[in-house]
Amino acid sequence: MQTLETKDAPSPFRTRAEKMQDRADKREAVLRAAVRMFNAHGFHATSLDDVAASLGISKPTIYHYLGNKEQVLIECVTRGLEPLRSAAEQARAQAGSGLERLRRFLIDYARTNMDDFGRCMVRTGDELLSPASAASIRARKREIDATLRALIAEGIADGSIAPVDVKMSAFALAGALNWPARWHDPAGPDSPETIATGLVDMLIGGLAPR
Amino acid sequence: MQTLETKDAPSPFRTRAEKMQDRADKREAVLRAAVRMFNAHGFHATSLDDVAASLGISKPTIYHYLGNKEQVLIECVTRGLEPLRSAAEQARAQAGSGLERLRRFLIDYARTNMDDFGRCMVRTGDELLSPASAASIRARKREIDATLRALIAEGIADGSIAPVDVKMSAFALAGALNWPARWHDPAGPDSPETIATGLVDMLIGGLAPR
DNA sequence: CGACAAATCTACTGGTGAGTATATTGCTTA
């Protein structure tokens, strides 16, 4: 019987779903190659010819999958933002004290800022994007920030967090946890996990002795 | 008597010292114009023609004062780094507990990161510079970081700072205090002074209640 | 005065890289 393809004898005739998957895979491969090069050399110093060459394809192929260079960047940033959005959603739904939920969120936040897309997201300033795209991305970042501030406020309300200045604390936390996007070396000895918990513990405990 | 120029009758014949000053002033003006445009639109999106136009001069005049575009950026970054170097020097010389000296240093650090040159310094990643210049600047930044770590270690030794992980804490502090270079709006309601103390107080106290 | 140096301009060169026109191949579907 041979009505469905099997693993052993994959048919060269792809179904529609397979072809859509194929296309999505290729798009993804372009983005992964691009984000690595953006992180390594910067957006402007990376030409789409370079990205194409690194994949053994030609530039028009990239244009076939992604409309233009800015679109490539936007997709990378979007992929970097998505885990944050999802972590924020979870944090809002979770039970527990404000501090407990915040801690969980901060660790997720720090960790995803160290993967390829997260790093690109953090490092992509407004000036690299068209005004419209910059605004759209800023809006999404603002939502993450709103969650961060809400968690801090809830912690203060339930007594699990000291009565700090919410806005300043949110900026301090974000800054401390974004910064690894610029210095963390994936090849180095410290895993993202270790760094994330190290940073968060310091931020929660502070420098002054207790 | 008219042997020396007076404020009322400034001679049009400049002395050698005056001309050197004049030259330095013009160099400075170029750098100030450039750093503002770099901060607003990014290094690559700012052409030297734009900078020249904003001063009502022509591009070759910029080349007359500064060798090339990278040199302009390097000078901007250097000017952003200098106050940090000087604050670090002071902090090392000062008396007081580790925490007191660290606090003073952190506030200076945060404040200077919000002026034009400081912002440019923070935002200029290695990828914008030639390998040689990037290395030189990285070395200078490493010295600041060494001071930061030394102050933390001293504070731990004298008991004014909790026994935190020195490296992680230094990164967390630097990140939190560098971040305003990306979000602070000089036209906004919060002065650099306010932000600096707000951030530092939160970092010293931590989030957890005492 | 005459030569030199500083300061500045206009007008160019040369390289780079985003984005496109167009051709080709092969699969899908009416």
Added chain:
DNA sequence: TAAGCAATATACTCACCAGTAGATTTGTCG
């Protein structure tokens, strides 16, 4: 089997911009 579409390539165009050549002006110094 013809039409149409997806995927891909080669070989362009076009704009921009760093950097330079060379002319000009003006003040300085021997």
